[in-house]
Amino acid sequence: MEYRGDADISKSRVRYGGGSGGRGGRGGKVAVGGGLGGILVLLLALFFGSDIGDLLGTAQQPQPQQSQQQGGAECQTAADIEQNRDCRWQAYDVALTNYWQSAFESGFKPIEAMNIFTGQIATACGTGSSEMGPFYCPGDYEIYVDDDYMGQLLAQLGTERSDAAELYIVGHEYGHHISNLTGDMAKARAGGNQTGPKSGQVRLELQADCYAGVFFNNTLKDPSSPIASVTQDDLDRIVAAARAVGDDHIQAQSTGRVVPESWTHGSSQMRQYWVAIGFNSGDPGSCDTFSTDQLGG
Template identity: 65%
Template structure:
């Protein structure tokens, strides 16, 4: 995946280092492309409660000291070759550019890049959770270094396209939050299983990520200039790697569909492809269909 050298990068919605979000706020973090993976494993091993219980949702966050991260000087796509860290605000810029046009009244989320642990409005977040979205402060949290580690551990090829898909997935949760679908999905409680609202919410975010990618690569003025077949393969591979069934198998256990919170690899690949092939966010209504791609 290559970036257009003269396209602008907007860093105004990206925070670097330290903790973001309010302490002791309300809300529950939403697992995304990688978010919730370690939580899922903990729930399977220890039979714990909901994600909010493990995160300490609603309780006062007590973040450990973070390692400071420098704020890179990123102006255009050309800066990514000079400093690869500029790719993170580039992803965010491209995502916000699309949704600001596609969704009336769109309000950008904040992206917090951190290391170790971070205080959020949903409780304490940590690197091991992977990227996640907190609706309590409308923030996407990413430990950029550890995300690559998780992709590798899950057997994904990785790369810029895979990273962009994961960030776009987290912003997909932000869209669901803005439209009110996240609130409606949670009204029935923290259900699990292949047809649960929890899985439908994750698949919707996958679909939104596919929609964004299709439109971003077709934007003549956008940051993403070229996308190869290899890039597309990496996106599909990342969706496979974060499927509940794949994670359960990799952890040495049996596949337990009743415990799924994100959907199987097949389901996740299906909805990424559905969004990408159409380029239309209206196809992402995962709550009114019986066909979830399983």
């Protein structure tokens, strides 16, 4: 994946250095509506989670963050990524925010922050930890990513880490933010914590995958986007990442058994299908996973 060197990334909402092990100082339109075994078992419920609130308690108030730094003074343009790899997070945030702002007729609200943390971190949804994988908290409109641990998760799930795979992950979490803004997240939760291939939880995850695909399609057309190009190899890695986080793949690796009735995120095939739907159409309107039984499984 190539970056557009002159793209401004100085105004991102990335915060570095939060968490118990914080590294302080690391440099169509949308209408708005209302050990491996142990790690993988946890991932069944939490990896790429739409929201940790149901598990940790959504009523909690945000707690003070430890030693967090808004943005990075040394990250001014995408060219700075060559000297400081941390700057790529700011490029991701700017690219995602710029596209989704353009996709809304009105009422768009960007995420409040993308937190790059280590260990544990206080959120409006409770205490988040590395083992949860990247997640979005609707209580504070923020995304949380443990940079180091995410690489370990991808490796343990059998896929290679790359900037394209990372951006797919962050794009998926930003997709949950879009579902929150449009009211689809509330719709998915209305039925309770049901599981299974056609449950509201699975439909919400597939919608986030689709939105990630839509973003990739459109950011490549934006001459001001920090993302200049995506190669076929990048696309292959995105597809591999989608495959790696399918419920069936995770279950097979962690327990040796595939139990569709317990799925919360969808199979590898379903997740790849909806990333492709979004990427090929470039239209957020193609991501209505709640009005179809053709979920790609």
